[in-house]
Amino acid sequence: MSVFNIITLLGGLAMFLYGMRLMGDSLKESSSGTLKVAMEKLTGGPVRAFFLGLAVTALIQSSTATIVITSGLVAAGILSLHQSLGVVVGANVGTTVTGQIIRLLDIDSSAAVWLQLFRPSTLAPVALVIGIVLIMFVNFRNSKNIGSIAMGFGILFSGLLNMSGAVDTLAESGAINTLLLGLGDSPVVGYLSGAAVAFVLQSSSATIGILQAFSMSGLLTFKGIYAVIVGVYLGDCVTTAIVCSIGAKAEARRVGVMNILYNLGKSLLVLVAVTVLHQAGLLDSLWDSTVHSGTIANTNTVFNLGCAVLLFPMLPVFEKLANRLVRPAPGAAGPYEDKLLALSPSFFSTPAIALNSCYDALHSMLTAAVENLESAYRQLGAFDEKSAAEITAREDAIDALADGVGNYLVQLSPHIKMENQVRILDQYYKDVVEFERLGDHAMNIAEIAEQMHG
Structure with a gap:
């Protein structure tokens, strides 16, 4: 083991994480507006909601x-907690x-030509070439976004190749060998390792x-990786709950808590099921066998699908627990409260949805000003x-909307990267001022009317 192998491993890890981030952010930017509309129209039962999620x-x-996104829609009253399950x-x-x-890492040079x-x-190189061509030489509405998706995909796989190449060399080291084989000796260590890495990276996909x-x-065996995979579920859902809770109302926090409860149930179910099956001798052929990339992917998929089927009838129980654990703060709701609640900090990671919430609030503000x-x-x-009295009450609501949208736009501004979204943000700043001015004009006219008839 040399320092150069470690540098290659860390460099590959950095490329992998950045590629996943770039691809995910670009996908969110290109589709989040459509996704919000689809989720807002969710009226079916939990099964339909499952397939949408x-x-x-x-x-x-x-x-x-x-x-x-779901927690923000629940906080705004667009979705109920039951629909979010x-x-x-x-x-x-x-x-x-x-x-x-x-x-796809499992495909080797002996595979059929079409598989290769x-x-x-x-x-990786094909995706990188497509991405750079779209970004630098093509000019249509979504070319840069699609190019960024392709670039992220290429960087992700380039990082994986660097990581896997470095791991092959490092595996010859006694320390790394002991570390990887040691995962199978203690499921608790594997569980905590998976949870810790997923919590730090804030991504279950990246950890897997x-x-x-x-x-x-x-060097990895099934007995060494199953607990790590289960630990990933807990680490990722804790991160999600924290993000859902930032500046959020009780309704949004309940979604995060519900996710934790579901993943705790899922983790417990998998650990018990694997232990029982192993004790019964049903996993003997798999237990000490070497696992590859495809085995890990399939194990993760089977765990999640199996738990989804078995825990689906328990969702109402999780909903009741979430309602009991997170109590709403007392206080009367004001007019347009739903529009203000939709201005959630949780949408900062998807600026298109945040801007859409601003649009809804501004539309209500303009409607009130015209009235x-x-x-x-x-x-x-x-x-x-x-x-x-109604005019005065509406003016108070207009002022509340102006303050809410104005402050939200200031907080959202650092998260805006795309050129067209910067233009929208600037226009919304102007709209806040103009719509508030309309409301002020209405108040001035109302005061003159009172003086005329006083």
């Missing part, structure tokens, strides 16, 4: 992002798609991908105390 997560490659379970299953893509086209050593890269050493102008003009002809 699965599809969304498979598309944007992030269960955390899917659950955070299936989405959470589907997101947990959808995250296994990344591992199934990474299993899907080898990472072939896909790293495990798949290390499997190229030929006030019309009412104020009517007051000039026939003054009415009740209408005057």
Whole structure:
């Protein structure tokens, strides 16, 4: 083992994580507006919600992002906690798609020619070339976004290749050999290792991908990896719950807590099932066998699908527990409270959705301002105390919306990277000022009307 091998391993890890981040962010930017609309129209039962959560997560490659979006919609009153249950379970299953893509590492040079086209050593450079061409030489609406997705895909696989190559060399070292083989000696160590890495990386997909890269050493066995995979579930869901709780109302925090409860149940179910099956001798052929990238991907998928089927009837129980654990703060809801709740910090990771929430709030603000102008003009002809009170109440709501949207735009600004979104952000700043000014004009007219009839 040399320092150069360690540098190669760490460099490959950095490329893998950055590639996954770039691809995921680009996928979210290109599809998040559509995803929000699809999730807002979710009216079916938990099964339909499950497939929606699965599809969304498979598309944007992030269960955390899917659950955070869901928590924001629940906080805004667009979805109920009950409707979010299936989405959470589907997101947990959808995250296994990344591992199934990474299993392409198992394709070797002896495979059929058409299969070799899907080898990472072939896909990575092709994706990088396509990506750079789209970014630098093509100019249509989504070319840069699609190019970034391709670049992220290529960088991800380039990093995996570097990692797997370094692991092959490092596996000859006694220390690394002992470390990898030691995972099978203590399931507790494996469980805690998986949870810790997933918590630090804030991604179950990335952690499973790293495990798949290390499997190229030929030293990992099923008894060494199953506990690591289960630990990943807990580490990732804790991160998700923290993100859901940042500046969020009770409704949003319940989604994060529900995800933790589900993953705790899933972890316990898998650990008990594996222990029972092993004691019964049903896993003897698999227990000490060497696992490769595909085995890890399949194990993760089977664990998640099996738990989804078995725990689905328990979802109402998780919902009741989440409601008991997270109590809402007392206080009366004001007008347009749903629009203000939709301005959730949890949407900062998906700016398109955050901007869409700003649009909804601005639309309500404009509607209220126009209503006030019309009412104020009517007051000039026939003054009415009740209408005057309604105008004042709407003006207070307009001011609250202006403060909420204005502050939200300031907080959102550092997260905006795309050029068209920067333009939208600048326009929204102007809209806040103009719509608030309309409301002020209405108040001035209403005051003149009161003086005329006073």
